[in-house]
Amino acid sequence: MAHQLEVTVEVILHATEDGRKIFDPIFELFQIKEDEFITERTLGHHGNTILLAKITLAKKRAEEFIKKLASKIPKVQMNELIDNIEMHFEDTLLFLRIGKNEIVRKEISLQQNNAIKIKIKMPVYKKDQISKKYIELLTA
Numbered sequence: 001m002a003h004q005l006e007v008t009v010e011v012i013l014h015a016t017e018d019g020r021k022i023f024d025p026i027f028e029l030f031q032i033k034e035d036e037f038i039t040e041r042t043l044g045h046h047g048n049t050i051l052l053a054k055i056t057l058a059k060k061r062a063e064e065f066i067k068k069l070a071s072k073i074p075k076v077q078m079n080e081l082i083d084n085i086e087m088h089f090e091d092t093l094l095f096l097r098i099g100k101n102e103i104v105r106k107e108i109s110l111q112q113n114n115a116i117k118i119k120i121k122m123p124v125y126k127k128d129q130i131s132k133k134y135i136e137l138l139t140a
Contacts, residue, residue, distance in 0.1 A: 004059075004122065004123050005058070005059060005062040005063055005066070005120075005121070005122050005137075006056060006058050006062055006120075006121040006122075007056070007057045007058075007061075007062040007065050007066060007118065007119070007120050007121075008054065008055070008056045008057075008117075008118070008121070009026075009054065009055050009056075009057075009065075009116060009117070009118055010052070010053070010054045010116070010117040010118075010119075011023070011026075011037075011051075011052075011053040011054075011100075011117075012050060012051075012052055012053075013050065013051040013052075013053065014044065014048065014049075014050055015044075015048040015049040015050070016048075017100070019051065021104045022100055022103060022104060022116075023037075023053075025103050025104060025105075025106045026103060026116075028106070029068060029072070029103075029106060029108075030065050030068055031064070032055060032057075036055050037053040037054065037055045038053070038054050038055065039051055039052065039053045039054075040052045040053075062120075066120065066137060066138070067140070069096075069098075069108060069118070070138045070139070070140075072107070072108035073108050073109075073110060074108075074109065077109065077110045078138070078139075080110075081096075081110060081138070082135055082138070082139070085134060085135060086131060089130060089131075089134075092121070092122070092123070092124045092130055093119055093120065093121050094119070094120040094121075094122075094134050095117070095118070095119055095120075096110060096117075096118040096120070097110065097111055097112055097115035097116065097117055097118065098110060098111060098116050098118065099111035099114065099115055099116075100114050100115060100116060101114065103116065120134070120137075122134070122137065
């Protein structure tokens, strides 16, 4: 399975946020190096600087990322995710968001607002197998 797995992590950092507080825990928790992120600076609606950072992990690194992520999601949230996993799909992609405030404390919490975006791509050829395959991936 690992040879076809891909994870994309996107972080939007506003000028008022301390990037070190957000990125250092990501580097430590997921064994990612700073220079692996592709970054782009842009301007927000009010002219403030926004940093867009993105990394795509493939194969074994993607699998390791998912294992670490899943192990850190609180059990209650993991159960809710599994119960409502269909709400997190677009085609065969699984979309998750983890809170930036929690990552600062080296904790993982599924959040919708002020979040780091995670996209998991795994080939699933039978539409009725999507939920089952992703649940297996997250609970392995």
